[in-house]
Amino acid sequence: MSNVSPLVDSLIEAFQCLPGVGPKSAQRMVLHLLERNRTGGQSLALILGQALESVDKCSNCRIFTESSTCQICLNEKRNNKQICVVESVSDVFAIEQSNQFNGHYFILHGHLSPIDDIGPDELALDKLFSRVKNEEIEEIILATNSSLEGETTSHFIFDNIKDIPELKVTKLARGVPLGGELEYVDRGTIMHAFTGRQDLRGKE
Amino acid sequence: MSNVSPLVDSLIEAFQCLPGVGPKSAQRMVLHLLERNRTGGQSLALILGQALESVDKCSNCRIFTESSTCQICLNEKRNNKQICVVESVSDVFAIEQSNQFNGHYFILHGHLSPIDDIGPDELALDKLFSRVKNEEIEEIILATNSSLEGETTSHFIFDNIKDIPELKVTKLARGVPLGGELEYVDRGTIMHAFTGRQDLRGKE
Numbered sequence: 001m002s003n004v005s006p007l008v009d010s011l012i013e014a015f016q017c018l019p020g021v022g023p024k025s026a027q028r029m030v031l032h033l034l035e036r037n038r039t040g041g042q043s044l045a046l047i048l049g050q051a052l053e054s055v056d057k058c059s060n061c062r063i064f065t066e067s068s069t070c071q072i073c074l075n076e077k078r079n080n081k082q083i084c085v086v087e088s089v090s091d092v093f094a095i096e097q098s099n100q101f102n103g104h105y106f107i108l109h110g111h112l113s114p115i116d117d118i119g120p121d122e123l124a125l126d127k128l129f130s131r132v133k134n135e136e137i138e139e140i141i142l143a144t145n146s147s148l149e150g151e152t153t154s155h156f157i158f159d160n161i162k163d164i165p166e167l168k169v170t171k172l173a174r175g176v177p178l179g180g181e182l183e184y185v186d187r188g189t190i191m192h193a194f195t196g197r198q199d200l201r202g203k204e
Numbered sequence: 205m206s207n208v209s210p211l212v213d214s215l216i217e218a219f220q221c222l223p224g225v226g227p228k229s230a231q232r233m234v235l236h237l238l239e240r241n242r243t244g245g246q247s248l249a250l251i252l253g254q255a256l257e258s259v260d261k262c263s264n265c266r267i268f269t270e271s272s273t274c275q276i277c278l279n280e281k282r283n284n285k286q287i288c289v290v291e292s293v294s295d296v297f298a299i300e301q302s303n304q305f306n307g308h309y310f311i312l313h314g315h316l317s318p319i320d321d322i323g324p325d326e327l328a329l330d331k332l333f334s335r336v337k338n339e340e341i342e343e344i345i346l347a348t349n350s351s352l353e354g355e356t357t358s359h360f361i362f363d364n365i366k367d368i369p370e371l372k373v374t375k376l377a378r379g380v381p382l383g384g385e386l387e388y389v390d391r392g393t394i395m396h397a398f399t400g401r402q403d404l405r406g407k408e
Contacts, residue, residue: 004276004296005269011255017244019236020229030255031293032223034268035313038256040221045253048237051215052245055238064238065209072208089235092208109239 008034060131062107062124064089072105079103081138085128085157087111087145095143103141106131111149112156125157132161139168146174212238264335266311266328268293276309283307285342287335289361291315291349299347307345310335315353316360329361336365343372350378 008030015026033041057063058070065071072078072092082103086092087110095101108123120126132140142157144150158169174192176185185193212234219230237245261267262274269275276282276296286307290296291314299305312327324330336344346361348354362373378396380389389397 004267004274004293004300005259005271007251007255007259007270008268011251014244014248014251017237017241017248018233020232025224027294027297028224029222031268033221033252033256034259035292037221040218041252041256044218044221045249045256047211047215047218048245049249049253051211051234052237052242052249055209055211063208064212064235066211067209070208088239089208090231093231096208 057107057109061105062109062127063092063105077102081136082141083128083131083137083139084141084143085154086143087150087153091143091145101141103139108144108153111144111147111153113149120156123153125160128157129160132164132167137167139170142169142171261311261313265309266313266331267296267309281306285340286345287332287341287343288345288347289332289358290347291354291357295347295349305345307343312348312357315348315351315357317353324360327357329364332361333364336368336371341371343374346373346375 011030012023012026015021015029016023018026021029033044051066054066055064056066058065058073059068060073061070063070063072067074079102082101083106084095084101084103085106085108086095087108089107089109092105092107095105106128108125110118110123112118112120112123131137140157140161142154144154154171161167161169173196174189175196176182176189176193182190215234216227216230219225219233220227222230225233237248255270258270259268260270262269262277263272264277265274267274267276271278283306286305287310288299288305288307289310289312290299291312293311293313296309296311299309310332312329314322314327316322316324316327335341344361344365346358348358358375365371365373377400378393379400380386380393380397386394
């Protein structure tokens with residue numbers, strides 16, 4: 001591209017594997033590291049190499065971890081009778097930051113999508129179903145995205161576990177988001193908010 | 205941050221050494237690489253390590269290169285009697301893309317800034333001045349940024365070489381940018397455009 005240094009050019013090229021990084025930002029990143037932060041760049045290269053080498057999916061919940069079982073699954077203070085099923089690891093990060101859930105997770109790494117050849121096997125649903133059968137699970141919380149694919153995936157999972165006696169299966173509440181102005185909330189959400197409305201008197 | 209994997213956490217941290225990358229985008233980059241592009245990530249780690257190890261400043265023009273002298277300085281088809289002085293390597297990339305200049309460069313890697321302790325030594329001006337004296341240079345093009353610091357730096361360089369006989373010293377034209385609407389161009393630029401106005405008849 002610049003015809004100045006093949007190595008600098010390939011580095012600019014390599015940075016474009018990152019999401020949202022095009023030629024211009026890649027060039028800015030490369031020059032920034034070479035010019036002002038070589039130590040930071042060195043440690044990025046080192047840690048990135050290490051992580052890609054040793055980080056894999058937890059054998060239990062499929063979150064990314066460098067151990068065979070992750071720290072959430074090993075944590076004895078967490079409730080191992082609840083499993084929250086999510087589509088991706090970033091969902092786990094978001095839920096953990098809310099401090100609202102203290103159970104275990106199961107990460108699908110995607111959703112059912114026949115057109116992309118993603119079926120139950122790709123989401124390792126066997127592993128989820130065997131956990132539900134073999135461990136003393138009391139509740140499955142289906143927390144897939146509120147999209148068509150997410151809902152379909154949740155529905156498929158529910159269909160496969162609904163016959164297990166005494167297993168509670170829930171999904172996250174749909175409704176008006178915090179700070180959301182009713183005027184700008186879409187029709188579908190308002191519909192959900194109405195059907196899921198709560199009796200204030202009952203809560204007194 | 206996520207308490208899930210120390211290695212993933214330090215990788216998210218490490219990505220924040222890049223310009224314009226905060227915790228959220230760093231997390232997105234890390235999960236993207238782990239989930240979808242491990243090969244791309246591996247080669248990024250490898251090339252980044254190599255580049256930081258072996259890319260340094262060209263002994264002649266101070267551009268980044270893995271050789272001791274860069275491909276621009278070694279290219280015999282380029283005019284070695286012209287030196288274009290710029291503040292940063294990204295300026296060289298921009299000028300090269302315009303295909304308008306076929307001479308050599310000198311990269312200052314900054315501008316004079318006494319408040320940050322950046323003087324002539326930090327910009328390696330000695331090297332520039334000795335090139336002007338010892339090589340058969342015919343023209344120095346001062347292409348620093350059109351900012352107060354850039355202009356000051358250009359002026360300082362001009363002061364030090366103006367007494368060399370038969371050396372042409374030029375600076376880039378200031379004026380209305382291509383596609384710029386006069387209504388939205390600032391006062392200073394309009395001033396420059398007027399004082400630098402060109403006689404159309406003379407060009408016939």
